Amino acid sequence: MDYYVAIASIIGIHALLGLSVYVVAISGQMSFGQQGFFAIGAYLAGMSTAMWGLGLVPALVLGALVAGAMGFVVGFPALRVRGLYLAIATFGFGEIVRLAFLNVRYTENIGGRVVGPNGAEGFRHVRYVYDRGFTGLHYLAVILVVLVVVVILFFLLERSKVGAKLRAVEEDETAAAMIGINVTRVKVVAFAAAAAVAGLGGGLFIHYSTYIDHDMVALPLAIASVTYPLLGGLGSFVGTLLGAIVLVGLTEGLRGLQGMREFVYGGLIILMMIFRPRGIVDEALVLRVKSWLSPRAPREPVQAP
Amino acid sequence: MTDGAILSIRKLARHFGGLRAVNDVSFDVPRGSIFALIGPNGSGKTTLFNVITGALAPTAGTVVFDGAPISGMPTHEIVRRGIGRTFQNIRLFTRMSVFHNVWVAMRRQPRSGNGARSERERVEELLALTGLSARRDELVENLNFGEQRRLETARALATDPSLLLLDEPAAGMGAVELARLVRDIRRLRELGKTIFLIEHTMHLVMDVADRIAVLNFGEKIAEGTPKEIQADPRVIEAYLGREHANA
Amino acid sequence: MLDATEQFINGLMFGCLYALIGGGFTILFGVMRRFNMAYGSTIMAGAYVALVPVYLFRAPAWLMVLTGIAAAVLVGLLVEFCCFRFIKKGHELAPLMTTIGMLIVINEAIVHATDAVGLKYPSPFGDVALELGQFLVRRDYLAVLVAGVVCFTLIFLLLYRTRFGRAMRAVAERPEAAQILGVSVRRVNVLTFVLTSALAGVIGFFAAVSVGSARPDMAFFVTGKGLVVMVLGGLGSLPGAIVGGLVLGVLEFEATWFLGATYRDILAFVILFLVLVFRPQGLVGTRTT
Ligand SMILES: Nc1ncnc2c1ncn2[C@@H]1O[C@H](COP(=O)(O)OP(=O)(O)OP(=O)(O)O)[C@@H](O)[C@H]1O
Ligand SMILES: [Mg+2]
Numbered sequence: 143m144d145y146y147v148a149i150a151s152i153i154g155i156h157a158l159l160g161l162s163v164y165v166v167a168i169s170g171q172m173s174f175g176q177q178g179f180f181a182i183g184a185y186l187a188g189m190s191t192a193m194w195g196l197g198l199v200p201a202l203v204l205g206a207l208v209a210g211a212m213g214f215v216v217g218f219p220a221l222r223v224r225g226l227y228l229a230i231a232t233f234g235f236g237e238i239v240r241l242a243f244l245n246v247r248y249t250e251n252i253g254g255r256v257v258g259p260n261g262a263e264g265f266r267h268v269r270y271v272y273d274r275g276f277t278g279l280h281y282l283a284v285i286l287v288v289l290v291v292v293v294i295l296f297f298l299l300e301r302s303k304v305g306a307k308l309r310a311v312e313e314d315e316t317a318a319a320m321i322g323i324n325v326t327r328v329k330v331v332a333f334a335a336a337a338a339v340a341g342l343g344g345g346l347f348i349h350y351s352t353y354i355d356h357d358m359v360a361l362p363l364a365i366a367s368v369t370y371p372l373l374g375g376l377g378s379f380v381g382t383l384l385g386a387i388v389l390v391g392l393t394e395g396l397r398g399l400q401g402m403r404e405f406v407y408g409g410l411i412i413l414m415m416i417f418r419p420r421g422i423v424d425e426a427l428v429l430r431v432k433s434w435l436s437p438r439a440p441r442e443p444v445q446a447p
Numbered sequence: 448m449t450d451g452a453i454l455s456i457r458k459l460a461r462h463f464g465g466l467r468a469v470n471d472v473s474f475d476v477p478r479g480s481i482f483a484l485i486g487p488n489g490s491g492k493t494t495l496f497n498v499i500t501g502a503l504a505p506t507a508g509t510v511v512f513d514g515a516p517i518s519g520m521p522t523h524e525i526v527r528r529g530i531g532r533t534f535q536n537i538r539l540f541t542r543m544s545v546f547h548n549v550w551v552a553m554r555r556q557p558r559s560g561n562g563a564r565s566e567r568e569r570v571e572e573l574l575a576l577t578g579l580s581a582r583r584d585e586l587v588e589n590l591n592f593g594e595q596r597r598l599e600t601a602r603a604l605a606t607d608p609s610l611l612l613l614d615e616p617a618a619g620m621g622a623v624e625l626a627r628l629v630r631d632i633r634r635l636r637e638l639g640k641t642i643f644l645i646e647h648t649m650h651l652v653m654d655v656a657d658r659i660a661v662l663n664f665g666e667k668i669a670e671g672t673p674k675e676i677q678a679d680p681r682v683i684e685a686y687l688g689r690e691h692a693n694a
Numbered sequence: 695m696l697d698a699t700e701q702f703i704n705g706l707m708f709g710c711l712y713a714l715i716g717g718g719f720t721i722l723f724g725v726m727r728r729f730n731m732a733y734g735s736t737i738m739a740g741a742y743v744a745l746v747p748v749y750l751f752r753a754p755a756w757l758m759v760l761t762g763i764a765a766a767v768l769v770g771l772l773v774e775f776c777c778f779r780f781i782k783k784g785h786e787l788a789p790l791m792t793t794i795g796m797l798i799v800i801n802e803a804i805v806h807a808t809d810a811v812g813l814k815y816p817s818p819f820g821d822v823a824l825e826l827g828q829f830l831v832r833r834d835y836l837a838v839l840v841a842g843v844v845c846f847t848l849i850f851l852l853l854y855r856t857r858f859g860r861a862m863r864a865v866a867e868r869p870e871a872a873q874i875l876g877v878s879v880r881r882v883n884v885l886t887f888v889l890t891s892a893l894a895g896v897i898g899f900f901a902a903v904s905v906g907s908a909r910p911d912m913a914f915f916v917t918g919k920g921l922v923v924m925v926l927g928g929l930g931s932l933p934g935a936i937v938g939g940l941v942l943g944v945l946e947f948e949a950t951w952f953l954g955a956t957y958r959d960i961l962a963f964v965i966l967f968l969v970l971v972f973r974p975q976g977l978v979g980t981r982t983t
Contacts (some may be wrong), residue, residue: 320502
């Protein structure tokens with residue numbers, strides 16, 4: 143039971159990370175730096191409850207807000223470049239954050255435990271949740287509630303014109319500007335929102351694991367968070383959720399397969415990119431599903447490209 | 448500037464390194480007119496559109512739209528002031544449906560009482576105007592060439608422009624579609640739009656345009672009514688070469 | 695001050711390794727216009743396989759290098775086949791992902807084969823530092839310097855003195871035009887992979903020698919350095935990569951000296967970010983429209 147609760151919790155947290163990448167992706171960019179915002183959210187929310195005496199909700203909100211603000215500060219210059227340049231720049235940002243936390247020491251001795259960011263030791267003893275008698279199952283419920291709230295926001299975003307504008311910018315910035323879209327603003331706002339979502343995930347994570355260190359927010363996490371939307375599909379946020387469930391489930395489920403897991407994982411990425419470069423839930427699929435669901439629409443099959 | 452001009456171009460230039468794609472070009476587009484820009488391939492027509500819409504910064508000169516200088520403004524600002532545009536190499540949002548291509552471009556209208564039509568209704572109207580209603584839920588890639596060009600027009604109209612720039616709207620069209628295009632352009636003018644188009648299809652230009660400007664190697668070599676342009680030896684020379692002009 | 699100068703010299707020599715890493719990434723990027731995240735793994739594979747003859751018998755250094763090159767070329771061809779050949783047009787980020795998939799696979803293969811422990815590397819150049827006047831210079835760094843000079847000389851000869859080099863430069867500058875002129879882009883791509891992978895074999899050997907072991911985190915290390923160097927040089931410029939590598943080497947050694955090792959890596963990434971965002975054409979490049 144505990145095992146499944148743990149997997150479900152990880153899925154929920156990674157789904158947030160994946161959604162964060164997804165927002166950036168549908169405005170046409172690829173970020174390898176969301177783990178940096180995840181780390182900021184985690185450290186900040188952790189300090190809030192463990193050191194500053196805040197409750198869980200204000201801590202999570204604070205973590206998300208600061209991560210979002212960082213996203214704005216970083217996004218404004220970084221989004222001057224695009225494509226590969228931005229992918230590298232964001233990765234550079236992620237590494238800066240990681241290495242900064244490797245060096246930051248800000249600890250207090252609380253009840254005989256050293257609490258706070260402690261350089262290479264990491265940030266231990268964020269026990270707010272478990273100290274208050276929450277079980278893993280309770281906390282899973284918290285994670286799912288947060289996830290549901292975020293998913294509802296995404297659902298509204300996808301249906302809104304803002305969502306459509308993001309996709310317009312993704313596909314063709316010149317054409318998007320030519321229909322009156324302020325391309326820079328759309329990209330920066332999307333980036334900041336994405337950072338906030340990642341920060342939220344980080345805050346949830348540190349309270350789940352009670353612990354984080356710089357190694358946990360390195361390149362492998364960046365890769366994981368990018369694969370959820372890319373494999374799950376860029377046609378709808380549902381793809382990202384699907385990606386997180388399948389991939390985390392896969393990595394955990396394949397534990398038994400001792401070490402074959404990474405081969406499957408890597409191989410899957412390659413095959414997906416070759417055969418379905420926009421992921422499982424791509425735009426054509428979304429449109430087809432929509433036309434099934436809506437009675438008004440004509441039922442002609444949508445042809446594959 | 449004259450009251451009658453919606454767009455005034457003054458001594459406009461755009462160079463790419465040593466290449467003078469547009470050089471010292473001036474003309475006025477009268478409000479409510481159908482104005483055509485013609486010229487041989489590579490004469491700088493699209494570049495001129497790019498400068499007007501802020502996609503490229505001018506090397507020199509000014510663009511005045513509706514009485515205000517717009518050169519140097521970002522594209523989205525220029526669009527909000529009332530310039531719409533289609534692209535020569537169609538640039539639709541291929542991963543969206545036909546409906547969404549127009550909807551995303553729809554300019555927010557001030558809520559004016561209960562007589563205001565909903566945004567969706569206005570999208571449907573534009574699709575009807577351009578004859579795309581039956582295709583509204585298709586992905587763009589399933590449209591044929593003519594339909595894609597019409598969708599570009601519908602999308603540009605969604606921004607509610609007073610000046611519509613069309614870059615070679617007839618390219619690749621058959622006779623039936625061409626006839627439809629002529630009708631559509633005239634209808635748009637009746638709706639109060641000023642049309643400024645680039646075109647190679649001469650009979651279309653001579654048919655619909657009120658005034659024509661001619662570019663050659665980035666410079667304006669002639670301007671006038673279709674009759675005047677047809678008779679202008681410099682134009683004939685630019686299009687057909689020197690021998691024909693002398694013959 | 696003497697020590698700072700010594701650090702400068704060491705940094706310059708070690709920077710040659712960075713220049714080689716950046717050079718490999720850069721050639722690939724220049725020709726393919728794609729980024730190969732599996733290049734670090736190719737280097738690492740070379741470093742590991744180069745050890746095989748050492749385990750079999752007392753293999754000399756040159757045999758290790760040759761074995762490393764052969765292994766790296768095989769891996770490189772595998773990467774080209776799996777990650778680049780079948781990608782549909784218009785998905786410029788797809789190869790980024792496929793090569794990440796490949797990186798995971800290669801790394802895992804190495805972890806499997808070695809139980810994830812680092813393998814001690816022989817030091818064919820001796821451990822005693824060389825005295826050059828007032829300076830102490832590590833012999834393996836000197837070897838890196840020599841390797842850098844030799845490799846870049848060969849690369850430039852290849853690029854500017856052979857038919858293949860001309861074809862490569864044509865593809866790098868104008869792929870469509872090159873195709874029209876009868877250059878087979880696919881062939882050039884494959885040969886580019888062979889060339890850069892051979893270079894990866896050399897890099898793997900010297901990188902492992904200079905840290906004394908082959909370790910499974912080596913791929914991440916060289917990828918990080920490669921990115922920074924490539925960016926400093928302005929993506930796609932080979933002379934830029936050389937300058938970038940030397941600059942990074944010197945910066946790191948001086949930063950270690952003045953600030954301590956922990957801040958060294960931050961500095962590298964701060965520079966990477968700033969250069970990318972504010973000078974995307976690189977340190978030496980000129981802005982093109
Ligand atoms: N962004 C650019 N950078 C460099 N040169 C450019 C650029 N845009 C256009 N040019 C050059 O400027 C010249 C004019 O091009 P332009 O596209 O404006 O011609 P055009 O009159 O629209 O031609 P066509 O009838 O073929 O569409 C051409 O020589 C073209 O190569
Ligand atoms: Mg043109």
